[in-house]
Amino acid sequence: MMSLCLSSGAVTVSLFLNSFTLAWMHSVEKIRWEEQWKIEGKSLHVISASVRGSGAGMEPPPDAVFKEGAWHYTPHVPPLQELRLAHSPFTTEYELCFDGRCTPLNELFLTLPSIDTIVLEACER
Numbered sequence: 001m002m003s004l005c006l007s008s009g010a011v012t013v014s015l016f017l018n019s020f021t022l023a024w025m026h027s028v029e030k031i032r033w034e035e036q037w038k039i040e041g042k043s044l045h046v047i048s049a050s051v052r053g054s055g056a057g058m059e060p061p062p063d064a065v066f067k068e069g070a071w072h073y074t075p076h077v078p079p080l081q082e083l084r085l086a087h088s089p090f091t092t093e094y095e096l097c098f099d100g101r102c103t104p105l106n107e108l109f110l111t112l113p114s115i116d117t118i119v120l121e122a123c124e125r
Contacts, residue, residue: 002041002124003017003124004039006120008109008116008117011110015096015108021034021097022034022037022083022094023035024093025092031054033051034049034051034070035048036049043080044079044080044081044120044121045079046080047074049073050071050072050073051070052069052070052071053071082119083121084119087113088114
């Protein structure tokens with residue numbers, strides 16, 4: 001069974017799920033972004049995305065549709081082997097959402113340096 005593995009340095013956390021939402025706040029505009037991801041085989045596939053506003057280099061693409069207070073669209077991104085996310089005290093934490101709740105990524109690790117990279121990838125566990 002494929003799972004989602006999150007790594008920081010030598011620490012890896014495995015979550016038994018096949019889809020998730022990655023959410024974050026834009027560092028300047030303070031507007032929430034969300035991406036829905038699916039694990040297929042050994043790859044991560046972004047299925048859809050939404051943003052609750054625009055500005056500062058975050059305009060929705062031309063095919064975006066505005067509904068329920070957000071711009072919704074399908075990102076044109078090929079499947080990824082890994083997704084690398086910056087962890088920093090200078091921006092709000094990324095959130096991983098599944099099973100009806102969202103958890104900041106830093107809360108999934110017992111310890112995490114103040115500046116680091118968190119790697120998300122499909123893994124077999």
